[in-house]
Amino acid sequence: MTLGNLRGIREAGAIFAVPTYLFIFSFLVMLVVGIIKVFTHALTPTTTPPLLPVIEPITLWLILRASPPELSP
Numbered sequence: 001m002t003l004g005n006l007r008g009i010r011e012a013g014a015i016f017a018v019p020t021y022l023f024i025f026s027f028l029v030m031l032v033v034g035i036i037k038v039f040t041h042a043l044t045p046t047t048t049p050p051l052l053p054v055i056e057p058i059t060l061w062l063i064l065r066a067s068p069p070e071l072s073p
Contacts, residue, residue, distance in 0.1 A: 037043050
């Protein structure tokens with residue numbers, strides 16, 4: 001990125017145009033595919049992740065440990 005900026009405005013614009021256009025093109029492809037899936041009813045519902053057991057004492061200890069002790073003069 002630094003080397004591209006050191007080459008000058010015109011050359012840097014040409015260098016950075018390729019990734020920018022690639023990003024815009026891929027974003028548009030993603031939108032089109034999503035719209036097609038919505039209209040063809042090809043979307044699948046997501047599944048919820050399994051619930052993990054909560055370890056409350058460790059959570060409380062981490063919160064208490066994260067707060068620094070008061071500084072005394």
